[in-house]
Amino acid sequence: MTTITRVDARDIRFPTSRQLDGSDAMNEAPDYSATYVILHTDQEDEGHGLSFTIGRGNDLCVAAVNALAPTLVGRKLEDITADMGTFWRELTSGDSQLRWLGPEKGVMHLASAALVNAIWDLWAKREGKPIWKLLVDMSPEQLVRCLDFRFVTDAITPEEAIALLRRKAGTKGEREAEMKAEGYPGYTTSAGWLGYSEEKMRRLCREALAEGWQHFKQKVGGDIEEDRRRAAILREEIGEQRTLMMDANQMWDVDETIVNMRRLAEFNPHWIEEPTSPDDILGHAEIRRRLRGGLEGGIGVATGEHCHNRVMFKQLLQAGAIDFCQLDAARLGGLNEVIIVVLLAAKYGVPICPHGGGVGLCEYTQHISLFDYIAVSGSLEGRLLEYVDHLHEHFVDPVRIRQGRYLVPEAPGYSITMKPESLEMHRYPEGAAWQDA
Numbered sequence: 001m002t003t004i005t006r007v008d009a010r011d012i013r014f015p016t017s018r019q020l021d022g023s024d025a026m027n028e029a030p031d032y033s034a035t036y037v038i039l040h041t042d043q044e045d046e047g048h049g050l051s052f053t054i055g056r057g058n059d060l061c062v063a064a065v066n067a068l069a070p071t072l073v074g075r076k077l078e079d080i081t082a083d084m085g086t087f088w089r090e091l092t093s094g095d096s097q098l099r100w101l102g103p104e105k106g107v108m109h110l111a112s113a114a115l116v117n118a119i120w121d122l123w124a125k126r127e128g129k130p131i132w133k134l135l136v137d138m139s140p141e142q143l144v145r146c147l148d149f150r151f152v153t154d155a156i157t158p159e160e161a162i163a164l165l166r167r168k169a170g171t172k173g174e175r176e177a178e179m180k181a182e183g184y185p186g187y188t189t190s191a192g193w194l195g196y197s198e199e200k201m202r203r204l205c206r207e208a209l210a211e212g213w214q215h216f217k218q219k220v221g222g223d224i225e226e227d228r229r230r231a232a233i234l235r236e237e238i239g240e241q242r243t244l245m246m247d248a249n250q251m252w253d254v255d256e257t258i259v260n261m262r263r264l265a266e267f268n269p270h271w272i273e274e275p276t277s278p279d280d281i282l283g284h285a286e287i288r289r290r291l292r293g294g295l296e297g298g299i300g301v302a303t304g305e306h307c308h309n310r311v312m313f314k315q316l317l318q319a320g321a322i323d324f325c326q327l328d329a330a331r332l333g334g335l336n337e338v339i340i341v342v343l344l345a346a347k348y349g350v351p352i353c354p355h356g357g358g359v360g361l362c363e364y365t366q367h368i369s370l371f372d373y374i375a376v377s378g379s380l381e382g383r384l385l386e387y388v389d390h391l392h393e394h395f396v397d398p399v400r401i402r403q404g405r406y407l408v409p410e411a412p413g414y415s416i417t418m419k420p421e422s423l424e425m426h427r428y429p430e431g432a433a434w435q436d437a
């Protein structure tokens, strides 16, 4: 038996705003940051997890982790993993006074995600498997036992989830072998940040093309003439055949989205991402209808990086509001809730294209997309996993990319463990990286 003895929560920040890495129309100068959690045990091993924020306020998330920590300390890992569904509900709703601060959204849910993912990391390391493998090796019944279906049974029941998983169970081995040989297809956002100059965009595009990337994302939502100019540059660099996505990061109202996307349509965007408020389910449905998302010649609608729980995703799917489901590994309450969203998306026939723009998110999401392909949807249609070329050097087991595809991670755990020296250097505000700020 393994007892969790201590939760160590750290405020880790990277000064990415200096180069405007990760910049978009809404988030002009982010400092990619992590609320970083280490679960200590009475054995040798540790569980690591993080939630992504963009700088100021990361300390609030650290405080939220500390508020939730008593739910874990003194607990046995084996008791938690034997009934993860119950554990998840206890963590997110067990303390009704804390639950009032969410529920299941915002800072509290980000904090839950870091803790939940750290439990999974500990479990997978104990089993000697990468997370995706731990998941695909579970029987449908075992997997469903990890989930809390509260508030979504009108869209998917545990029995339906089991049936869905059984459909693909017999052929998992084939897809696992295929992924090991070929990797999972990705797209890159790295050339498209809004704060980059034309010259930098062109250079990064050329580098990405030389590395084999076929799919590119551009930030929009600034001045529309400027968006058009940048789209023209990107099209000039990548050509007509490759994919170009656009991301407005919530800048527009519904009608404004239609007006702006009509002006951007000539650049043939594959999707418009986060056109409006992430909470506006019917607004997204209206945009999709008017942009003819899902139809020949139409523009798809994508959202999810700010979609805070399974209930919101359920409604986006029920309302036929999205063409692409961009779930986030730590905006949702960690892997348990992510799995429910993966199952919901499969049931509604919507591809998942997880959100990767942040520190550690690519490390997380590769496991999720592999799980989706091997064990749930069995399909790559419409599916592309986001890649951003930032901060991977700080991870012990960073993502590996070949010709625009993610190679299958092999090390045990959730690939989220950061190097001790990186943690030390980027500790906020006392780390060396912040001393000359």
Ligand SMILES: C[C@H](O)[C@@H](O)[C@@H](O)[C@H](O)C(=O)O
Pocket (backbone or CB within 6 Å): 021, 022, 023, 024, 027, 030, 054, 189, 247, 249, 305, 355, 356, 357, 358, 386
């Ligand atoms: C502030 C961040 O870099 C965002 O711009 C980023 O997550 C982005 O929306 C994305 O889709 O990757």
Ligand SMILES: [Mg+2]
Pocket (backbone or CB within 6 Å): 247, 249, 273, 274, 305, 357
């Ligand atoms: Mg985005």
